[in-house]
Amino acid sequence: MGGSGSMISPMDVRGLVPTSMKFALMMPLLGALLAGCGGGAKNDTFDLSVSPAPVTQAPSLKSRQLLIAEPTALKALDSENIVVRLSNSEVQYLANSQWSDRLPRMVQSKLVEAFQDTGRLGGVGRPGQGLAIDYQVVTDIRAFEIDTKNNVANIEISVQLLNDRNGTVRAQNVFRASTRVSGTGNANLVKALDSAFAAASREIVAWTLKAL
Template structure:
């Protein structure tokens, strides 16, 4: 320790410090280091303040495909579905009035809705075993037909009783000449068995299963 005299008083400085400025500098560095160490701890604690959302998936198909039609010599591409921005997200849409929509609190889909719909449509067609091949863009299929879909509604409707509503418009496109072979709109509504997120999603899942089964059967008949 180094004694230093000033203003009639003697101050003892730590070893390595020649004057008061050195002491001040060291104290500042200690405070900066403490702040730097505290920041990550605060960020980590802030992430514990809210519980994660419940995440839900959809079934590939919950109703039997009502046709014996087969198209094992055809390969089908399930194109990326389209949808309005309000529908096409990970949030679960609730229609509280004719034009007023909200999102189900603390709940979400496992992925962007159109990706989930596309994936489940592929699974549903594959599970029939009645096509030569089925897949998504970029998988290298020698395509005969494309299934073009537009998700018009995928929501919990609250007017007139809570229910799951799914409406999907599809076109069957000949990939060789670009002509539309057939097109149709499929819709299903299933009442919710309760008022919680699980009940709402179950109603949507059943409605989607009905629509998917109808789309698969119709497509096989057209091919």
């Protein structure tokens, strides 16, 4: 993970910038854009880690094959930008930092890895890999952000377990995880997000295996 100082680039995705703040926000944003065009310093790039789900004495699921669909997400989350929430109506992006891929693709990849690492299933894959699928894990990323007011990283992901044979929903749940930010700098902000995602993904995997 990179270790540059913590900075937040102004970008109110909802366009709700008070008139008195427009000029103050416009100048740093313009500066950031010009720095990007002029070949300034590259962004620190961050990845997410996978945390193994708890091992339980459960029946084998080797006869089941699971497809992990790419999560849906609002536009603010559907990019390589790292989201910082300033209030209920305003979010910005963490400056000089980015995810290694679009966030939904990263979450999909890490969930595939987490399910595969359990060794419990006959197969785990993503669309286009030709697996004969029994169930789909369909997710929506509702929150994946740093809350500056409370100094915590918050993640919320809704999950549906869909029977691929008949299209019925076998089970559904919403998973939330929060981790307090410790220290300063962008690396510590992302570390808190990574920790919260690890907790949420463990719960998602354990819940899904139980529901199967």
